[in-house]
Amino acid sequence: MIDDLELQNGLVISERDQVIAGLGYRSVIHLRSGQRFVLTLRNLPRGTAWARLTSSDPAIIVPDQPATLLADGIQRAFRAAKPGRTGVWATGTDCPSGDPCLTSPYTSFTFQVFS
Amino acid sequence: MSVTEQRYKAVLAVKAGLRLDIDPRLLFDATRDGETGNRSGRSVCCVALAACSVGPVKPTLPPAPPTNLRVDHGDTLGIFYTSLGQTLLVELDYPTSRDKAVLDVAGRYSNGTVFRAAAVGRTTVTPTYTSTARSNATRRRHYRSSSW
Secondary structure: OEOHHHHHHOEEEOHHHOEOOOOOOEOEEEEEOOOEEEEEEEOOOOOOOEEEEEEOOOOOEEEOOOOEEEOOEEEEEEEEOOOEEEEEEEEEOOOOOOOOOOOOOEEEEEEEEEO | OOHHHHHHHHHHHHHOOOOOOOOHHHHHHHHHOHHHHHHHHHHHHHHHHHHHOOOOOOOOOOOOOOOOEEEOHHHOOEEEOOEOOOEEEEOOOOOEEOOOOOEEEEEEEOOEEEEEEOOOOOOOEEOOOOHHHHHHHHHHHHHHOOOO
8 A cells, every 4th residue: 555645656666566475476566557657676686787677568668767777776767558468677787789688687577557 | 884884974975075886785775674774764864954955045245336446366466556545346255454454354245355445555465265266376377477
């Protein structure tokens, strides 16, 4: 549960939203169409820093701004748009192509947008 | 084991859903046995009636009122953001909230359970799974592992 201000100004979604607490299953994040959110990832310990956050279907999850590199991670603002299911994935600085690389750290979030 | 005893156990086994092979000649012999056969017949009647009886009749619940969010079996591994006072219809088997101070049951209805957000926080809603629901959830998890 969140307060009304966060729902209006934008949710903060992070690593803890990737799994169901206490169960360990990867979760699907459900958002109403139009909901804005900021995805934040902290760099992995002893790993390459995160460099990209990419929406697999920009019609469903729209990137609102370019990603911002932080001292200890990365963040990017998105907006839920067309109803449907898609993912947002992150790769490290050693993956310049933007596609997932075998050598780079990789993680993803799954989103379900409803009207 | 006497014929009467064996027949009685056969009926009990059927009630429990087990398979029990028994020689039909023994059952025939039991009915021919005057006193023993009658006692056996009464026992079988009692067990058969018990097996056919039904549990307490459940009251008919009304359908749930409109809610802000709805969760069904397809969303069992989801995270939902709800603000204070909003309601969530969970169409699962008798779900409960881990932290009732955050999200508590507002009512149970014919098509699900309505929860109301009472405080800012994080909680998990867990259904009381039936075997069918668990099987469906397993299939969905498998499906989701290969797609968004």
